[in-house]
Amino acid sequence: MAVTEAPRIVTARIDQPDSHTLERALATGAYQALRKALAMTPEAVAAEVDAASLLGRGGAGFPAGRKWAMLRSSPVTYLVVNGDESEPATFKDHLLVERDPHQLIEGVLIAAYALQVSRAFIFLRGEFALGLERVQAALNEAYGYGAVGADIFGSGFSVDIVVHPGAGAYICGEETALLESLEGKRGFPRIKPPFFPAAIGLYGEPTVVNNVETMSNLPWIVTHGGAAFAALGEGRSTGTRLFALAGHVRNPGVYELEMAKTTFADLIHAPVLGGGVRHGRELKAFIPGGVSAPWFGPDQVDLPLGQDEVGAAGSMLGSGSVVVMDDHTCAVRASWRITKFFSRESCGQCTPCREGSGWLERIMERIETGRGRSEDLDLLLDACDNIAPGLTWPPQQTTICVLGPSIPSSIHSAIVMFRDEFLTHVKEGGCPYG
Amino acid sequence: MSGHLNPDVLDRARQLISLYPEPRSALVPLCHLAQEQDGWLRPEAMAEIAELVGVTPAEVQGTASFYDMLHLEPVGTYLVSICTNIACMLDGGLELLEHAEEHLGVGVGGTTEDGMITLEEAECLADCDRAPCVQVNHRYVGSQTAESFDALIEDLRAGRRSDEIPSHGTLIRVRRDGGLRADPEQVARERAAMAEAKARRAADQGGGS
Numbered sequence: 001m002a003v004t005e006a007p008r009i010v011t012a013r014i015d016q017p018d019s020h021t022l023e024r025a026l027a028t029g030a031y032q033a034l035r036k037a038l039a040m041t042p043e044a045v046a047a048e049v050d051a052a053s054l055l056g057r058g059g060a061g062f063p064a065g066r067k068w069a070m071l072r073s074s075p076v077t078y079l080v081v082n083g084d085e086s087e088p089a090t091f092k093d094h095l096l097v098e099r100d101p102h103q104l105i106e107g108v109l110i111a112a113y114a115l116q117v118s119r120a121f122i123f124l125r126g127e128f129a130l131g132l133e134r135v136q137a138a139l140n141e142a143y144g145y146g147a148v149g150a151d152i153f154g155s156g157f158s159v160d161i162v163v164h165p166g167a168g169a170y171i172c173g174e175e176t177a178l179l180e181s182l183e184g185k186r187g188f189p190r191i192k193p194p195f196f197p198a199a200i201g202l203y204g205e206p207t208v209v210n211n212v213e214t215m216s217n218l219p220w221i222v223t224h225g226g227a228a229f230a231a232l233g234e235g236r237s238t239g240t241r242l243f244a245l246a247g248h249v250r251n252p253g254v255y256e257l258e259m260a261k262t263t264f265a266d267l268i269h270a271p272v273l274g275g276g277v278r279h280g281r282e283l284k285a286f287i288p289g290g291v292s293a294p295w296f297g298p299d300q301v302d303l304p305l306g307q308d309e310v311g312a313a314g315s316m317l318g319s320g321s322v323v324v325m326d327d328h329t330c331a332v333r334a335s336w337r338i339t340k341f342f343s344r345e346s347c348g349q350c351t352p353c354r355e356g357s358g359w360l361e362r363i364m365e366r367i368e369t370g371r372g373r374s375e376d377l378d379l380l381l382d383a384c385d386n387i388a389p390g391l392t393w394p395p396q397q398t399t400i401c402v403l404g405p406s407i408p409s410s411i412h413s414a415i416v417m418f419r420d421e422f423l424t425h426v427k428e429g430g431c432p433y434g
Numbered sequence: 435m436s437g438h439l440n441p442d443v444l445d446r447a448r449q450l451i452s453l454y455p456e457p458r459s460a461l462v463p464l465c466h467l468a469q470e471q472d473g474w475l476r477p478e479a480m481a482e483i484a485e486l487v488g489v490t491p492a493e494v495q496g497t498a499s500f501y502d503m504l505h506l507e508p509v510g511t512y513l514v515s516i517c518t519n520i521a522c523m524l525d526g527g528l529e530l531l532e533h534a535e536e537h538l539g540v541g542v543g544g545t546t547e548d549g550m551i552t553l554e555e556a557e558c559l560a561d562c563d564r565a566p567c568v569q570v571n572h573r574y575v576g577s578q579t580a581e582s583f584d585a586l587i588e589d590l591r592a593g594r595r596s597d598e599i600p601s602h603g604t605l606i607r608v609r610r611d612g613g614l615r616a617d618p619e620q621v622a623r624e625r626a627a628m629a630e631a632k633a634r635r636a637a638d639q640g641g642g643s
């Protein structure tokens with residue numbers, strides 16, 4: 001496998017100067033796909049998206065076309081775009097909102113038309129100050145251009161878009177927590193069933209929630225057709241996808257790659273991509289899809305970047321982030337920091353998640369700082385098992401949302417892969433990596 | 435409790451409320467606006483927001499306290515956030531945070547005596563390829579070393595970055611240039627017509643979808 005010649009779909013415009021402006025966007029074909037879509041029937045647009053087999057890019061990987069088909073029919077429906085992007089080491093939507101806000105808006109308009117929604121909301125995490133300004137400015141331009149609002153391009157279709165700032169809470173990326181937040185409440189996830197957004201969403205009305213990158217693919221799909229998109233990639237993993245590569249590589253960054261045709265090894269080592277592990281060191285482990293995902297070792301580096309392939313190997317492609325750890329990394333410290341994150345961000349509604357994350361963090365901290373006991377390993381695994389019984393993958397759910405059952409991933413991975421390191425911490429009363 | 439938000443802020447608050455089907459949805463955006471005026475969320479501001487969106491002041495406070503970016507206590511002119519989450523940790527985020535504590539003479543959550551800088555340990559800020567990631571008032575300033583961090587603080591204190599980084603609370607300087615443009619009744623009529631057309635097409639195709 002190798003880096004393929006697949007076209008760049010969502011990053012085609014971003015290298016251009018002022019790629020965020022209407023002028024530059026129009027010069028490079030923006031809003032042509034919207035015009036084309038408006039000349040089709042809404043069902044025909046939805047059919048193209050379904051044919052593309054576009055998997056959601058927010059983490060769960062559910063096909064967008066199928067999600068749209070599930071939208072309960074109702075006089076009032078909403079579209080909500082998820083730009084919370086808070087899964088640690090995920091930074092691809094950051095690029096899309098700052099560098100190509102018109103592509104996002106065009107995608108939102110195409111979806112709004114296909115779904116015939118009453119209004120669309122773009123929810124962006126509050127820490128995206130520049131992104132919020134760029135998307136609002138682009139939206140103002142798009143209104144002025146006649147692409148949003150009443151009677152878009154004289155088509156008879158009208159829809160408004162509202163940009164909504166979050167205020168700092170990881171859990172608001174979970175779609176039902178996001179809807180609560182958008183209703184002006186604390187970001188507490190809702191229990192599913194019955195609160196599947198497609199049935200009971202924003203203000204109780206049927207709602208489609210899709211990720212920023214998912215939306216950004218739509219202009220290309222409408223222009224080139226769903227079949228052209230589905231011809232890229234392999235199996236269920238069609239098209240290209242953004243991979244956010246971070247950690248100990250020479251060239252961390254966001255790369256758009258054809259799905260399933262490229263491997264983790266390509267992403268990490270190819271000179272035009274990650275460029276290999278830094279400082280001539282060796283690869284110790286990598287996290288394939290956000291910190292909720294179980295880790296992989298060097299022996300799994302040849303896996304393709306495909307949703308089902310990674311799933312079958314016991315982890316997930318998740319949010320499209322890949323974290324590389326070199327052989328000088330302390331596995332205990334890394335999993336402790338991830339656990340601390342979950343403990344801080346648990347919304348507190350469910351006991352296993354709220355109490356479990358706190359317990360795990362305290363035990364991990366004591367091991368890392370040299371106060372661990374030999375029975376702590378069993379204690380850790382036992383506490384993990386209480387949150388996600390059986391420690392299977394995908395995990396069993398004991399809680400309202402999947403944040404809880406994701407907590408054990410890093411600890412369980414670190415113990416399975418690097419048990420000796422935990423024991424050394426306990427025996428030597430400190431971290432051998434200093 | 436009205437009268438705390440100044441007229442311009444109040445105008446913008448009313449415009450924001452008009453963008454949502456339910457006024458309460460504007461609660462968080464209004465808290466951001468109040469922080470733009472005061473730098474943090476004063477009780478008087480929360481009481482006025484409560485009135486504007488039709489909830490109790492306790493509900494505003496209860497909601498605001500859930501969110502890291504909404505501050506129920508005063509913060510410095512510049513909120514400096516250092517990420518120590520996984521990618522930044524692998525690139526020295528914890529060490530940078532320690533250095534910052536020493537250099538500023540405050541712990542995490544503390545504000546310097548001159549009221550200029552509040553230090554915060556952040557979770558992932560989605561800029562992990564420029565690790566360790568630092569934001570000032572939620573604007574990215576790129577990865578920092580100990581030396582560049584000290585220079586950054588000096589610049590902030592001297593007001594040399596104030597054009598690009600407004601003081602704490604100002605989040606979105608670009609204003610929406612107008613309210614909703616589509617008339618809700620018109621939208622309802624369009625949706626009904628579309629649904630009818632869709633049903634007709636389905637019937638024409640012999641009941642297929």
Ligand SMILES: Cc1cc2nc3c(=O)[nH]c(=O)nc-3n(C[C@H](O)[C@H](O)[C@H](O)COP(=O)(O)O)c2cc1C
Binds near residue numbers: 057
């Ligand atoms: C704890 C948690 C955090 C999440 N964070 C995000 C996020 O930041 N962005 C996102 O798009 N999806 C996130 N998701 C997934 C959303 O719930 C939802 O599946 C997604 O927004 C749907 O869009 P898609 O189908 O286009 O992927 C998160 C899920 C969970 C459980």
Ligand code: SF4
Binds near residue numbers: 171188346351
């Ligand atoms: S699993 Fe955790 S984050 Fe999710 S609803 Fe329960 S307590 Fe909240």
Ligand code: FES
Binds near residue numbers: 090518520523
């Ligand atoms: S881990 Fe620090 S910005 Fe993402």
